[in-house]
Amino acid sequence: MAFKKSIVPFTQTPEQEKQLMEVIEREKGHKGALMPILQHAQEIYGYLPIEVQTIIAEEMGIPLEKVYGVVTFYAQFSINPKGKYKISVCLGTACYVKGSGDVYNKLSEVLKIKGGELTPDGKFSLEACRCIGACGLAPVMTVNDDVYGRLTVDEVEGILAKYED
Amino acid sequence: MVNIKINGIDYQVEEGTTILEACRQNGIRIPTLCWLKDINAIGACRICVVEMSGARSLTAACVYPISKFDEGKNILTHSPAVLESRKMTLQLLLSDHNMDCLACARSGQCELQALCKELGVDSSDYFEGAKNTHDIDRSSKHMYRDDNKCISCRRCVAACEKYQGVGVIGANERGFRTEIGCAFDMDLADTACVSCGQCITACPTGALSERDDTDKVWAALADPEKVVVVQTAPAVRASLGEAFGYPIGTPVEGKLAASLRRLGFNAVFDTNFGADLTIMEEANEFIDRVQNGGVLPMITSCSPGWIRYCEAYFPEFLPNLSSCKSPQQMAGAIIKTYWAKKNNIDPKNIVSVSVMPCTAKKFEIGRDDQSAAGVPDVDISITTRELVKMINRAGIRFTELPDENFDTPLSEGTGAAVIFGATGGVMEAALRTAVWKLTGENADSPVEFKEVRGVEGIKLAEYDVAGTKVKVAVASGLANAKKLLTQVKNGELDVQFIEIMACPGGCVNGGGQVIQPAEVRNFTDIRAERAKALYTLDSERTLRKSYESPEIKEVYANFLGEPGSHTAHEVLHTSYKASSLSK
Numbered sequence: 047m048a049f050k051k052s053i054v055p056f057t058q059t060p061e062q063e064k065q066l067m068e069v070i071e072r073e074k075g076h077k078g079a080l081m082p083i084l085q086h087a088q089e090i091y092g093y094l095p096i097e098v099q100t101i102i103a104e105e106m107g108i109p110l111e112k113v114y115g116v117v118t119f120y121a122q123f124s125i126n127p128k129g130k131y132k133i134s135v136c137l138g139t140a141c142y143v144k145g146s147g148d149v150y151n152k153l154s155e156v157l158k159i160k161g162g163e164l165t166p167d168g169k170f171s172l173e174a175c176r177c178i179g180a181c182g183l184a185p186v187m188t189v190n191d192d193v194y195g196r197l198t199v200d201e202v203e204g205i206l207a208k209y210e211d
Numbered sequence: 212m213v214n215i216k217i218n219g220i221d222y223q224v225e226e227g228t229t230i231l232e233a234c235r236q237n238g239i240r241i242p243t244l245c246w247l248k249d250i251n252a253i254g255a256c257r258i259c260v261v262e263m264s265g266a267r268s269l270t271a272a273c274v275y276p277i278s279k280f281d282e283g284k285n286i287l288t289h290s291p292a293v294l295e296s297r298k299m300t301l302q303l304l305l306s307d308h309n310m311d312c313l314a315c316a317r318s319g320q321c322e323l324q325a326l327c328k329e330l331g332v333d334s335s336d337y338f339e340g341a342k343n344t345h346d347i348d349r350s351s352k353h354m355y356r357d358d359n360k361c362i363s364c365r366r367c368v369a370a371c372e373k374y375q376g377v378g379v380i381g382a383n384e385r386g387f388r389t390e391i392g393c394a395f396d397m398d399l400a401d402t403a404c405v406s407c408g409q410c411i412t413a414c415p416t417g418a419l420s421e422r423d424d425t426d427k428v429w430a431a432l433a434d435p436e437k438v439v440v441v442q443t444a445p446a447v448r449a450s451l452g453e454a455f456g457y458p459i460g461t462p463v464e465g466k467l468a469a470s471l472r473r474l475g476f477n478a479v480f481d482t483n484f485g486a487d488l489t490i491m492e493e494a495n496e497f498i499d500r501v502q503n504g505g506v507l508p509m510i511t512s513c514s515p516g517w518i519r520y521c522e523a524y525f526p527e528f529l530p531n532l533s534s535c536k537s538p539q540q541m542a543g544a545i546i547k548t549y550w551a552k553k554n555n556i557d558p559k560n561i562v563s564v565s566v567m568p569c570t571a572k573k574f575e576i577g578r579d580d581q582s583a584a585g586v587p588d589v590d591i592s593i594t595t596r597e598l599v600k601m602i603n604r605a606g607i608r609f610t611e612l613p614d615e616n617f618d619t620p621l622s623e624g625t626g627a628a629v630i631f632g633a634t635g636g637v638m639e640a641a642l643r644t645a646v647w648k649l650t651g652e653n654a655d656s657p658v659e660f661k662e663v664r665g666v667e668g669i670k671l672a673e674y675d676v677a678g679t680k681v682k683v684a685v686a687s688g689l690a691n692a693k694k695l696l697t698q699v700k701n702g703e704l705d706v707q708f709i710e711i712m713a714c715p716g717g718c719v720n721g722g723g724q725v726i727q728p729a730e731v732r733n734f735t736d737i738r739a740e741r742a743k744a745l746y747t748l749d750s751e752r753t754l755r756k757s758y759e760s761p762e763i764k765e766v767y768a769n770f771l772g773e774p775g776s777h778t779a780h781e782v783l784h785t786s787y788k789a790s791s792l793s794k
Binding site: 048049050051096099100103104108109110111112113114115118119120125 | 346372377378379380381382383384385393394395396397398401402793794
């Protein structure tokens with residue numbers, strides 16, 4: 047089994063911890079409290095590492111696996127932080143038909159990470175997204191706010207090179 | 212009552228009964244896969260679908276309660292649409308299933324395999340498509356998980372969470388990528404899994420299985436330099452027969468001893484001896500705690516799954532745990548000290564094997580502070596199921612064996628020892644000796660304490676012993692133990708003595724016992740049936756209190772001295788420590 051703990055060391059400010067505890071205190075006891083707690087926690091930390099999920103599990107008195115099961119069920123949650131450059135590849139129908147799957151796989155291969163992960167230097171994170179409304183440019187990917195359309199697999203390395211800093 | 216038709220025939224059923232139960236009450240069996248009564252009614256697998264008049268699609272029979280609105284409806288349980296749907300569900304499951312059936316531990320007892328045969332699945336590659344591949348988790352000492360054979364029915368998840376209140380496994384990811392595993396894909400060995408094996412007996416396929424240690428036993432038996440001895444737990448004799456066609460709850464004590472002898476063990480002992488010894492030490496420890504202000508309530512320590520649970524989830528109760536080793540470890544310790552010396556055998560040359568209803572025993576033998584003779588008290592622990600494999604592999608025709616006795620000494624077991632295998636049994640056994648002692652060694656002290664018998668998850672009883680009130684509690688299934696301990700912790704319950712067994716119903720329903728398919732478990736209480744076998748054996752014994760055993764008297768006279776003596780502590784007692792594994 048490959049332990050999926052984030053490779054980026056976890057740190058938190060006292061302010062973040064205080065906010066999380068307040069959210070848990072407010073929500074716990076309500077039926078279905080886990081979802082809103084996770085949503086707030088992701089807002090506070092930007093992602094949901096094992097350390098944060100463990101706090102939530104312990105405070106709610108439920109197994110860590112129960113928390114992790116929900117986190118991995120919903121695409122909105124991430125167990126890894128986002129990179130300095132956040133790459134999203136559209137795997138919506140139009141982009142997919144036009145070959146965005148190959149682009150996605152190429153990025154994964156070059157960066158040596160899977161979707162939802164972050165490179166060890168914290169620079170790039172990769173994720174698949176649904177339609178961003180640029181079907182005319184299919185296949186499409188974004189790097190932070192930059193949009194790249196009519197992509198081919200061969201262009202991938204050139205685009206990444208622009209973000210060398 | 213609601214009037215309905217099943218396959219065109221009129222029936223009256225009680226409102227609220229599920230379609231599945233209504234059919235079963237009227238002699239119609241509906242196949243199931245994910246349904247496990249009381250813990251997993253989720254309607255997920257779609258094997259139990261039926262056609263119901265007025266419904267737009269097929270209905271899952273396991274989760275549909277019949278109401279007054281169903282008055283007059285007709286339920287079809289084997290229409291072409293129903294049979295076709297069930298078959299296609301199986302074909303889809305097979306499309307992402309490792310079908311290395313010939314080499315699968317569950318082959319022949321696999322519920323998926325049985326359903327494929329029943330529903331006429333005649334090709335295993337009907338749907339070609341993507342397949343998931345999963346690493347096999349072999350990190351634990353007691354089991355492995357092969358998700359390539361998992362059908363995501365969640366029966367194991369329900370057993371872990373609902374029976375045991377542990378919940379270290381669950382469904383991760385979603386859709387086609389769903390897999391059953393631990394948080395963050397951790398190895399099972401890194402979690403606070405208690406090794407109880409209830410997930411294994413809940414699993415319909417070969418995805419979960421005990422670690423097979425039979426090869427180690429075969430190797431030892433073939434080694435002329437080794438003295439290979441075996442002991443077998445009380446509960447094994449209550450379940451072993453099921454693998455050879457006997458009805459559930461048939462005691463097979465004599466044939467069990469005979470089969471072990473024919474496998475080639477040099478000496479065949481009964482863990483019952485260890486159980487009686489446990490009672491001598493535990494009753495003594497209890498009286499000592501009561502009379503000398505020790506930590507109360509005292510909690511039994513026979514169940515290694517419970518010990519792991521206590522260490523991880525309730526470390527504040529560690530001082531309450533009896534320091535007694537389990538019967539397996541006590542018997543093992545006596546074999547390698549007293550018996551070895553008496554027979555002039557170097558304990559290093561002994562390979563001590565145990566046959567247990569339990570997977571956590573595989574973990575227990577490797578614990579610290581369990582080596583009375585400087586070598587592990589027990590070397591190899593196999594489950595009832597592994598013994599079945601060995602008997603079959605050796606070509607022993609179990610049903611044709613004569614009834615034989617275990618070897619003496621170290622085999623005499625009183626009735627008190629036999630009932631260790633059922634929930635409440637250790638408590639009753641301890642009371643038989645403790646009450647005798649507290650009433651001035653009165654031979655007429657009571658034998659039966661029926662209030663602590665039965666399959667209920669938590670049992671409370673109060674006894675008046677020589678003017679003192681003794682309050683006891685018994686819990687089986689760790690979810691029940693959690694409830695009980697929380698009450699004790701909050702000061703809501705005042706008891707002096709608690710028995711806890713990890714598995715629901717006690718060892719008779721242990722994670723290492725013969726697996727009964729959901730089909731049987733859903734309609735027969737195997738815990739109660741197997742327990743009956745043990746209480747019958749108890750009632751037939753002449754000696755029913757541990758202190759009455761001549762072998763126990765002998766080992767104290769010649770070796771241990773008194774219960775609780777210095778030697779007894781060195782050989783028969785152990786220690787515990789809090790664990791910080793991931794919960």
